[in-house]
Structure formats: structure tokens, C-alpha cells
Amino acid sequence: QVHLVESGGGLVQAGGSLRLSCAASTPTISSYAMGWFRQTVGREREFVAGFVWNGAEYYADSVKGRFTISRDNAKNTVYLQLNSLKPEDTAVYYCASTGTPYGSRLESQYRTWGQGTQVTVSS
Secondary structure (H helix, E strand, C coil): CCCEEEECCEEEECCCCEEEEEEECCCCCCCCCEEEEEECCCCCCEEEEEECCCCCEEECCCCCCCEEEEEEHHHCEEEEEECCCCHHHCEEEEEEECCCCCCCCCHHHCCEECCCEEEEEEC
16 A cells, blocks of 8 residues: 655745745556645645646646745655645645545545644744
8 A cells, every 4th residue: 555755844935935845656647646735723624736647747726836846756755836825824734645636625535644733834
């Protein structure tokens, strides 16, 4: 079973940037759809960005133009570049895999999850 490990979170001022990484234990990202979600206390996990197996990307409206998802197949790693951060972007960020070539904005469609990495944006 594939394991996903996120890193790169931290504390940043509003307007700043971070790059999150998600390392997969097996060469899964070149075959499967991957996604990033985020969650704050008391709220449901929400979709942020994802790509399907052929690399086509899609984003939540709230982050479009500010966040960029990318991948390095050779490193089995997915990235999420966070730019122009806002306090409302503060959350635990998770990467996930559907285990299929097909992407989704629905949390229920993802089979494998990482442990999450905290992003805190101060005003």
C-alpha cells in the first residue's frame, strides 16, 4: 500500500509563499490522480487542487491563480506552491491519491491520505 508524507508547512505572513511536498512511497503519482485538500478545526475537509493521471490540473476557485500543483515523477513527489497567502488559507493541508487515473473534488473518492502539514498565515 502506498504511503504519502507531506512536508513544507509552517508559519508565514500574509502575502508570503510556501511550497508543500508530498512524497509517495511507490511510483504512484505517474499513474494515479492526486489531490490536495485542507481542513480547519470544526470544518469539513475541502478540495484545493488536483491533477489526473495525464497531468491535467484543476483548482478550487478560492485558490485559482495563487496556488499551483505540480509533480516530479522521478521523485514520486507532488508539490503545491502557495503564493499570495491569506489568513484564511490557514489549515492543515493533506495530499491524497484516488488510486485510479481519475481525479475528483470529492474527499470520498480518495483512498490514500497523508498525515497532513500545518500552514499558518498571520495577518
